[in-house]
Amino acid sequence: MQSCPGEDRFHAGGNVSKGGPIEPGPPMLFLRSLVFNVVFYATLILWQIAVLPFLLLPRQVFMRSAQSWARLIFKLHAWIVGTKVEVRGREKIPPGGILVAAKHQSLWETFALLPLFDEFVFVLKRELTWIPIFGWYCLKTRQIEVNRAAGALALTDMNRRAKEAVAGEGRQLIIFPEGTRRPAGAPPAYKFGVAHLYENLGVPCLPIALNSGLFWGRREFLRRPGTIVVEILDPIPPGLPRDAFFELLQKRLEAASNRLYAEGKAELERLGAA
Numbered sequence: 001m002q003s004c005p006g007e008d009r010f011h012a013g014g015n016v017s018k019g020g021p022i023e024p025g026p027p028m029l030f031l032r033s034l035v036f037n038v039v040f041y042a043t044l045i046l047w048q049i050a051v052l053p054f055l056l057l058p059r060q061v062f063m064r065s066a067q068s069w070a071r072l073i074f075k076l077h078a079w080i081v082g083t084k085v086e087v088r089g090r091e092k093i094p095p096g097g098i099l100v101a102a103k104h105q106s107l108w109e110t111f112a113l114l115p116l117f118d119e120f121v122f123v124l125k126r127e128l129t130w131i132p133i134f135g136w137y138c139l140k141t142r143q144i145e146v147n148r149a150a151g152a153l154a155l156t157d158m159n160r161r162a163k164e165a166v167a168g169e170g171r172q173l174i175i176f177p178e179g180t181r182r183p184a185g186a187p188p189a190y191k192f193g194v195a196h197l198y199e200n201l202g203v204p205c206l207p208i209a210l211n212s213g214l215f216w217g218r219r220e221f222l223r224r225p226g227t228i229v230v231e232i233l234d235p236i237p238p239g240l241p242r243d244a245f246f247e248l249l250q251k252r253l254e255a256a257s258n259r260l261y262a263e264g265k266a267e268l269e270r271l272g273a274a
Helices: 026-050 052-056 059-080 108-112 126-130 134-140 152-168 193-201 242-271
Strands: 007-009 083-088 098-102 120-125 144-146 172-175 205-210 226-232
Touching (some): 026 052, 026 059, 052 134, 059 083, 059 108, 059 134, 098 193, 108 226, 120 126, 120 152, 126 134, 126 144, 144 152, 152 172, 152 193, 172 193, 205 242
Parallel strands (some): 083 226, 120 144, 120 172
Antiparallel strands (some): 007 083, 205 226
16 A cells, blocks of 8 residues: 655664554454553663674764664564554655754654654653662763752753753754643543743754554553544744744644544454454
């Protein structure tokens, strides 16, 4: 099946992918979910151990290894569960430093967005950098850790480091403007911090809608077959007033997310995996 213009399906760099059988009954759905979850966490642990020597190499080398691991998970997800990934609008990603504002429904997008951006950077709580091995990698790739106990000083420091990374180094700052995972189809709960970042950075904001929560649910064991759709929307140019930007971002993201939610629900019902 051919992709429409402006769309592509990927599991390893943009090629059309073929998942496994995608009509499992409930017992098979449970079994496949069990196998995939074990494989997912096993490969995560093995990858973290295997790339320890990369700590001695340039940051970009390590980041490419993280992207390769994410692509491996796409293949395993398709093979074991029958879950494909479709990216729409990849051509809309502007070059250079940008602010990426993505919906957050699942653990899935915390790694699945990595292959889209060569110089990705996240804002994360400082405590995550204390985790052995994982924390070392966060520091190696210069992710932006925030000391939430510092209050207003933490926000000032985050804005300074974000501007250095995005405006100064041309990196892509990925944030989830709702702050935490929200179930697919849940009412939105955007935080105004994204508007502060947009104003401070002075770069385009790239909204990303998705429906991952239907197939890899928040706090759910089951992994459902079907097609996770990631839709890259038109960039919002810099320079808008904060309030106007905040309203526009929500309007665009929610309209696209609601459409993808309906699309995903219809597919799950066809497959009998809802």
